[in-house]
Amino acid sequence: xxxxxxxxxxxxxxxxxxxxxxxxxxxxxxxxVLAQGGLEGLSxxxxxxxxxxxxxxxxxxxxxxxxxxxxxxxxxxxxxxxxAPANETWREKLKRVLISYLDVLMARPGMAQLAQATIPFGQxxxxxxxxxxxxxxxxxxxxxxxxxxxxxxxxxxxxxxxxRGFREARSEVLTHVKATLRNISADEFPHIHATRHAxxxxxxxxxxxxxxxxxxxxxxxxxxxxxxxxxxxxxKGRS
Amino acid sequence: xxxxxxxxxxxxxxxxxxxxxxxxxxxxxxxxVLAQGGLEGLSxxxxxxxxxxxxxxxxxxxxxxxxxxxxxxxxxxxxxxxxAPANETWREKLKRVLISYLDVLMARPGMAQLAQATIPFGQxxxxxxxxxxxxxxxxxxxxxxxxxxxxxxxxxxxxxxxxRGFREARSEVLTHVKATLRNISADEFPHIHATRHAxxxxxxxxxxxxxxxxxxxxxxxxxxxxxxxxxxxxxKGRS
DNA sequence: ATAACCAAACGAACACCGTTCGTCAAGAAC
DNA sequence: GTTCTTGACGAACGGTGTTCGTTTGGTTAT
Numbered sequence: 001x002x003x004x005x006x007x008x009x010x011x012x013x014x015x016x017x018x019x020x021x022x023x024x025x026x027x028x029x030x031x032x033v034l035a036q037g038g039l040e041g042l043s044x045x046x047x048x049x050x051x052x053x054x055x056x057x058x059x060x061x062x063x064x065x066x067x068x069x070x071x072x073x074x075x076x077x078x079x080x081x082x083x084a085p086a087n088e089t090w091r092e093k094l095k096r097v098l099i100s101y102l103d104v105l106m107a108r109p110g111m112a113q114l115a116q117a118t119i120p121f122g123q124x125x126x127x128x129x130x131x132x133x134x135x136x137x138x139x140x141x142x143x144x145x146x147x148x149x150x151x152x153x154x155x156x157x158x159x160x161x162x163x164r165g166f167r168e169a170r171s172e173v174l175t176h177v178k179a180t181l182r183n184i185s186a187d188e189f190p191h192i193h194a195t196r197h198a199x200x201x202x203x204x205x206x207x208x209x210x211x212x213x214x215x216x217x218x219x220x221x222x223x224x225x226x227x228x229x230x231x232x233x234x235x236k237g238r239s
Numbered sequence: 240x241x242x243x244x245x246x247x248x249x250x251x252x253x254x255x256x257x258x259x260x261x262x263x264x265x266x267x268x269x270x271x272v273l274a275q276g277g278l279e280g281l282s283x284x285x286x287x288x289x290x291x292x293x294x295x296x297x298x299x300x301x302x303x304x305x306x307x308x309x310x311x312x313x314x315x316x317x318x319x320x321x322x323a324p325a326n327e328t329w330r331e332k333l334k335r336v337l338i339s340y341l342d343v344l345m346a347r348p349g350m351a352q353l354a355q356a357t358i359p360f361g362q363x364x365x366x367x368x369x370x371x372x373x374x375x376x377x378x379x380x381x382x383x384x385x386x387x388x389x390x391x392x393x394x395x396x397x398x399x400x401x402x403r404g405f406r407e408a409r410s411e412v413l414t415h416v417k418a419t420l421r422n423i424s425a426d427e428f429p430h431i432h433a434t435r436h437a438x439x440x441x442x443x444x445x446x447x448x449x450x451x452x453x454x455x456x457x458x459x460x461x462x463x464x465x466x467x468x469x470x471x472x473x474x475k476g477r478s
Numbered sequence: 479a480t481a482a483c484c485a486a487a488c489g490a491a492c493a494c495c496g497t498t499c500g501t502c503a504a505g506a507a508c
Numbered sequence: 509g510t511t512c513t514t515g516a517c518g519a520a521c522g523g524t525g526t527t528c529g530t531t532t533g534g535t536t537a538t
Contacts, residue, residue, distance in 0.1 A: 021486080044525060055525080057487050065525065066409070116355065116401060119409070121416045126428055133430035146430075147437035152449050156391070159398040162355060170305075170358070177360045189365055191372035191385075198386035209460075210391050217456025221448075260515080283496060293517050294496075300515095304496065 021051065023061045027071045031108065034072065038169060039110030044068075069114055074122025076111055079104050082131050090138040095211050097132060098157050102207060105161035109168065112161035141218060149218045156214065160207055260290065262300045266310045270347065273311065277408060278349030283307075308353055313361025315350055318343050321370050329377040334450050336371060337396055341446060344400035348407065351400035380457060388457045395453065399446055 030047045037046070044055040044065055051057075062068045081100045084093040105112040129150065136146040167174050178200060186193040202209070269286045276285070283304055287294040301307045320339045323332045344351040368389065375385035406413050417439060425432040441448070 043523085045523085054488050056489080056527080059526075060486060116398070117405060119406065119412050119416055121419055126423075126431065130428045130431050133434060137430060143434050144437045144440075147434040148441065148445055148448065149452070151438070151445075152395070152452065155398045155402065156395055159355070159394045163394065166356065167358065173358050177358055180360055184365075189369045191376060192365065192369050195372060195382050195386040198383045199390070201383075202387065206387055206390075209387065213388070213391065213456035213460045214453060215456070216459045217452035217454070220455045220459050221452045282494085284494085293519095295498080295518080296516050298497075 021053070021057060021061060023071070026051070026058055026061055027068070027075050030068055030072050031075060034110055034114070035108040037109075038165075039113050040169075042110065070118050070120075070122065073111075073115055073118045073120060074124045076104055076108070077101075077120070077122070077128055078124035079107075080124075080128055082128070090135045091215060094132065094135045094139075094153075094215065095208065097128075097135075098153060098211055099208065101128070101154070102157050102161055105158060106164065109165055112158055112165050115158045116162055136218075139219075145218060145221070149214070152218075153211065153214055156210060157207065160210070260292070260296060260300060262310070265290070265297055265300055266307070266314050269307055269311050270314060273349055273353070274347040276348075277404075278352050279408075281349065309357050309359075309361065312350075312353055312357045312359060313363045315343055315347070316340075316359070316361070316367055317363035318346075319363075319367055321367070329374045330454060333371065333374045333378075333392075333454065334447065336367075336374075337392060337450055338447065340367070340393070341396050341400055344397060345403065348404055351397055351404050354397045355401055375457075378458075384457060384460070388453075391457075392450065392453055395449060396446070399449070 026047065029050050030042065033046050033050055034042050044058055047068075048055040048058055058068075062071070080097065082097060084096050088096070105115060132150050132153070133146055136149060137143075141149060181192070181196050181199065184193050184196060192199075265286065268289050269281065272285050272289055273281050283294040283297055286307075287297055290296075297307075301310070319336065321336060323335050327335070344354060371389050371392070372385055375388060376382075380388060420431070420435050420438065423432050423435060431438075
């Protein structure tokens, strides 16, 4: 950004003690850029600019933007708190860690979308997965249900965070939607009309509620549906 | 693309009977482009090229790319089948329509990501929402639980479709992940080690299973948590 | 002290992208 | 026949990820 090396070779004096680049510094700076500008405002060029260098310099430490995304996600997952009061039940602990994960996803705009676009298997992610699987097993949920259930839970939390992120990013569209919903025809769409307030309510209560619903389902569900495993779904049209 | 109008004004004769543009044609062409190249391969320029015109021409009918995305999504939702055998229970019908929705999301690569990026309230979407809410009410699930539950169900189906889309798009990363998972340390991550096969299994059985889990949870859950509505979550750290 | 070497850093370029602007031509209205 | 409107469009602006070839500063070998 602030480079002025038009003469011969004075440049190295104008930038005397620049801290050397590193993977960690790049990832941390990228998280800062994300925090300020969201996922739209995150680009190799912007991150490089924040480090007072050019985009090409980053490619020494990071293969491409996609890999940087992955590194950023895992670094963020490292901020999830796994601590819990010892007297809590497994269910309370599970809910607690999921909410902490949700907090991390919502701390920086665009982090949830980043989580959705990332196939997540860094060190911090593994630690989190291990912890959650342990809790489900502690609750007596067997192997397969635990694996699938963990996926169900995290998928939902990530999705709800991403959805909120989008709505914050484009609030103009959202107000338009709310107007449409408010004036919706009671004849053509009676059920939507009846629930039109509930649909946009409970911004914060909703996620804990959904977590409870899914854990309840996980406990009551009679599956693991071994019968459907061999011969495809046996359900309706899988194309 | 195939324009040759270097001389004076012969161009109009070289392109005599071009079908006029329209919103519908643009949306339909965009869906074709999406089907072929995924969301990455969808751009105003590509859609315009497929219509043998320039990108600027599209802006007469579509405000911007984001609005085009919205129109594309609603058009796709129109393909969801709401038909069901009359003797089915509300629960079977609900599962059926959700699977049909999943099919639509997976029919074109990138459609699920598009669904996640869209705030969905076109005509076809409203029809689908109305239908699903009706089924939930038919099942005796009261107003608020139905509204939130519908959101939970669709959010999950969309998320699972998007996740699969990503994995297809970047299979190189996925194989790497699978290798990591296969050789994972049994000491450091015992639970992951134990469930490492279940975690990547059941590609197709998983979604019907998760739908059952969520409906079970929806039925058994004692909520709607009116107690948490007035004073924020009363849970842990909402930032 | 000097020469050789190497890897990090970087400037420039390529091929894209969304969007805007000014212009042009064809049909409608008069 | 003339004016007016409007859809179509070429060109351009400022952005993007990524690559290539070169520079450069510090380290090692002579």
